[in-house]
Amino acid sequence: MPISNITKANAAVSTLPLALSIGDPAGIGPEVILSAYHELKGLVQPFFVVGGFDVLRGCNEALPVPCKIIAIAEASEAQEAFNDGLPVLLGADASYTPGKPGDEGAALALHSLAEAVRAVLLGKASGVATAPVSKSQLAKVGFDFPGQTEFLASVCGLAPDDAVMMLAGPTLRTVPLTVHVALSAVAGLISPELIQHKAAIVDAALKRDFGIASPRLAISGLNPHSGENGQFGDEEVRVIEPAIEALKSKGIDAFGPVPGDALFTKIMRPQYDAALCMYHDQALIPIKALEFDQGVNVTLGLPIIRTSPDHGTAFDIAGTGKADANAMIAAIRMAGQMARARVRA
Structure with a gap:
């Protein structure tokens, strides 16, 4: 069955194992997955990797981590195998060539991502955690999406704006309302409808997936000093403030617009559960500055659970033993x- 034909009705969330996509095998994905298994064995629900058995075995030999790698033929075997080693679902594979990306590795990364998502949609896994990919490498093997978030929306039958990227760390959650677009295009893309639509998705997801009964959403300004009453731009008065009032009328606890230079101060951060930002860097810079080693990219609004470490492939350090696995963990x-929260909901 083509993955695009699998419906949202198949996406039952349970205590089944998590599926991990291997990411680009020439990056740090394989080694942070191995380290994550070593750190998490016995502490979290079981997980398995989709494809890349030879890659993981090669990585383990090159950078020894106390981790046995176990081949499985079906996702259902992961529960039992997890106590003895890292389960890897046999399928697509590649050579382990750290720091040397190529078409073979990109094809494995795409296969692993698609099949991990398929496992969740078919009710064989409770969620997916994706290791980092190279968008430019994936494009060479037919991946026609700006990123994994847009791909996930498509295979789940959703419009791109229905999948919302949230960056989450231990003390901060941020959401970029516009993502992979030029900064010069942002002002023209921000609208009251966009802000309301994405804020509603964030509000619902914080309730369902994070157990926050009454989420507090801070909405950032776009211009310096949130426009200073129109002196430095009128988007706050014309677009953002009406959106906030509309959200309040719908029972969503939103406030702002908060100037970008004040939104992430020590005083402000405890006042909200998520900050909705107008553009990519406004949301990602504070997460990476404050919580880089524990930052998680979460896709909200999907019928499935998807998380990913908030860092890239790091081809330059792959295979050197320098990679930090904390974000993957x-x-x-x-x-x-999130899977357990959905069961309780």
């Missing part, structure tokens, strides 16, 4: 927590 933990 955080992504796996968060996916498991």
Whole structure:
């Protein structure tokens, strides 16, 4: 069955194992997955990797981590195998060539991502945690999406704006309302409808997936000093403030617009559960500055659970033993927590 034909009705969330996509095998994905298993074994619900058995075995030999790698033929075997080693679902594979990306590795990354999502949609896994991919490498093997978030929306039968990227760390959650677009285009893309639509998705997801009964949403300004009453731009008065009032009328606890230079101060951060930002860097810079090693990219609004470490492939350090697995560990933990939250909901 083509993955695009699988419906949202198949996406039952349970205590099944998590599926991990291997990411680009020439990046740090394989080694942070191995380290994550070593750190999390016995502490979280089981997980398995989709494809890349030879890659993971090669990585383990090159950078020894106390981790046995176990081949499985079906996702259902992961529960039992997890106690003895890292389960890897046999399928597509590649050579382990750290720091040397190529078409073979990109094809494995795409296969692993698609099949991990398929496992969740078919009710064989409770969620997916995706290791980092190279968008430019994926494009060479037919991946026609700006990123994994847009791909996930498509295979779940949703419009791109129905999948919302949230960056989450231990003390901060941020959401970029516009993502992979030029900064010069942002002002023309922001609208009251866009802000309301994405804020509603964030509000619902914080309730369902994070157990926050009454989420507080801070809405950022676009211009310096939130426009200073129109002196430095009128988007706050013309677009953002009407959206906030509309959200309040719908029972969503939103406030702002908060100037970007004040939104992430020590005083402000405890006052909200998520900050909705007007553009990519406004949301990602504070997460990466404050919580880089534990930052998780979460896709909200989907019928499935998806998390990912908030860093890239790091081809330059792949295979050197320098990669930090904490963000991958955080992504796996968060996916498991979200799965349990959906069961309780």
